[in-house]
Amino acid sequence: MPVLVLGGLIALGELAPGAGFLALGLCLAAGLSLAWYWLAGVMRLNAALRRAAEEQGPFSAPLPAPRLPAIGEIEEGLARLTRSLQNRAALVVQLRAADEAIVEALPDPLIVLAADRAPLRANRAARRLFGLVGEGLARGDLAALLRHPVMAAALDRCLAENTPQPVELALPGAVTRDLSGQVLLMQPPLADGGRLVIMLTDRSAARAVERMRVDFVTNASHELRTPLASVMGFIETLRGPARDDPAAQERFLGIMAEQSERMRRLIDDLLGLSRVEMSEHQPPDGEAELTALLRAEAAAMEPLYAARGIRLVLALPEAPLTARPADADQLGQVARNLLDNALRHAQAEVRLTAEPARLGAREGVAFTVRDDGPGIAQEHIPRLTERFYRVDKGRGRGAGNTGLGLAIVKHILTRHRGQLVIESALGAGSGFRVWVPGA
Ligand SMILES: Nc1ncnc2c1ncn2[C@@H]1O[C@H](COP(=O)(O)OP(=O)(O)O)[C@@H](O)[C@H]1O
Ligand SMILES: [Mg+2]
Known part of the structure; x- marks a missing residue:
């Protein structure tokens, strides 16, 4: 505008051309330098905005102070905005990592499915339950679970009604799994596209x-x-x-x-x-001298053995054998139950032996009741300590057996952190060896 006015005045002869052109030149120079100042400032702002958009944060080295104070203020505001955006982005990353870690560590199986029901993620408990290692989720038992009619129906209903659906099913397999849980619809979908979440509890152990x-x-x-x-x-x-x-x-x-x-x-x-x-859950705190204890139990059984014409042979060391920590009454009951079984099955003779013995690195004492009876077939041996388990139901009942003797023995030995080893074969008699900690 001033340039136009000056030009007009010169053209009308109102202004001496020398002074007029000088003023014109000065005006132009002032305008250009002002424009240049602004342009430089705007370009700096532009660069700062670009960095903010790319989440790079403000310039690391401070720029020389801008020539226009207004630009400086805008720049500072932009830098603050960029920093807060950056913090927020870091927070989101952190929250997501925490979520992942929590889901991964949940004791119960959790599976995330896409809208087409393809499994996207399974936490550690789920991978363990379905025997999944590494990638490849659509395999084996997990695939069977997703195909299971109860599960498929729950997923359908969940997608159609958008309400959590309870599921309760028995998944056949090497061992049948009793599973109960819920199917949830994620609204909006998870970041990885997860649309359905299956949460399960493995109730197999509790059911057993x-x-x-x-x-x-x-x-x-x-x-x-x-x-x-x-x-x-x-x-x-x-x-x-x-x-x-x-x-x-x-x-x-x-x-x-x-x-x-x-x-x-x-x-x-x-x-x-x-x-x-x-x-059982409260360990014993006393001690028991094994040889004396076994002699006493044998003496008490002697009349029963005599009545059936079975010899009871004792081969016990002279030196004392101390079980510790131990409950002498309970160890007496173990010996009684084993001697009673041996008497019931022996043909002519039962031997009772004892000695110091180690179990791995643990010091201890052991005793064995061995009979010359019919022996026990291999397939029964692991089950003998179950309550009411009898090899020959008919005969056992006739003889007044309860099938609880060895169950009691097992529980007593569990309490003592001890061990029962059964050595037997059909026609070869049976040996029941008891180990308990001691010296
Ligand atoms: N010494 C043994 N020889 C052969 N079978 C045995 C012997 N001891 C135990 N068994 C078998 O183990 C089963 C379980 O024993 P136990 O728990 O003591 O119950 P019970 O003696 O009341 O039958 C017995 O019924 C018997 O079939
Ligand atoms: Mg018995």
């Missing part, structure tokens, strides 16, 4: 314990019901048909006494077992 408890109660009542029914039957007979038959009465009373004795034994063993189980 539940089943065992139910089995136990069923077994215990069944075992008690049989002798009880027989006693009740004989009472009926004694009241009715055998009322005037002293010989039959004598015989029936004998059987009734036997059956009552069996019930007493069973109740004793059940109570013994539950006592042992209760103390």
Whole structure:
């Protein structure tokens, strides 16, 4: 504008051309330098904005102060904005890493699926459950889980209704898995495209314990019901048909006494077992001298052995064998149960031996009850310590057995951090070796 005014004045002859052109030149120079200042400032702003957009943060080395103070202020504002953007980006990365770590460490299996149900992610518990190592999620049991009708239906419903769907299913396999859990729809989808999340709990172990408890109660009542029914039957007979038959009465009373004795034994063993189980998690704090303890138990059994014509041979060392920490009463019961079994199965002889023994690096003492009976077939050996497990049900019951003796032995040895080793083969007799810590 001033240039136009000056030009006009010169053209109209109102201004001397010399002074007029000088003023014109000065005006132009001032305008250009002002424009240059601004342009430089705007270019700096432009560069700063670009860095902010690329999340590079403000310039590391401070620039020389801009020539225009207004530009300086805008630059500073931009730098602050860039820094806060950068912090926020770092926070997002950190939060995501924390989320991943938490999901990975969850004790329960968690699986993330895309909208097309392709598995995207499985946490550690899920990989362990489905035996997945490394990549390749769409394999084996996981694929079977996703195909399972219950799971497929839950995924359908979840996608259609967008509400969490409970699932409860038994996944067949080498071992059947009882799984329960939930299917969730992610709205909006996860960063990796995850649309569906399956959260599971493996209830197999809990179910097995539940089943065992139910089995136990069923077994215990069944075992008690049989002798009880027989006693009740004989009472009926004694009241009715055998009322005037002293010989039959004598015989029936004998059987009734036997059956009552069996019930007493069973109740004793059940109570013994539950006592042992209760103390199982509390280690013993006393000690027991094994040779004296075994001699005493053998002496107490001697009459029973004599009655059946079985020899009980003791081969115990002179030096004392101390079990420690130990519960002498419980170790006595272990010896009693083993000597009782041996007596029941032996043909002519039972040997009782004891010696100091190591188990790995642990010092301890051991004793063995060995009989010359029929022996035990290999497939039964691992199961002998189960409650109510008897190799020959019919014969065992006839002999008044409860099938609880070895279960009690096992629990006592667990409490002692000890070990029971059964060595037997059909036709070769049986050896039951007990090891407990000591010196
Ligand atoms: N010395 C042995 N020889 C052969 N079989 C044995 C011997 N000891 C135990 N068994 C088998 O193990 C089973 C379980 O023993 P146990 O738990 O003591 O119960 P129980 O003696 O009441 O039957 C017995 O029924 C028997 O079949
Ligand atoms: Mg027994």
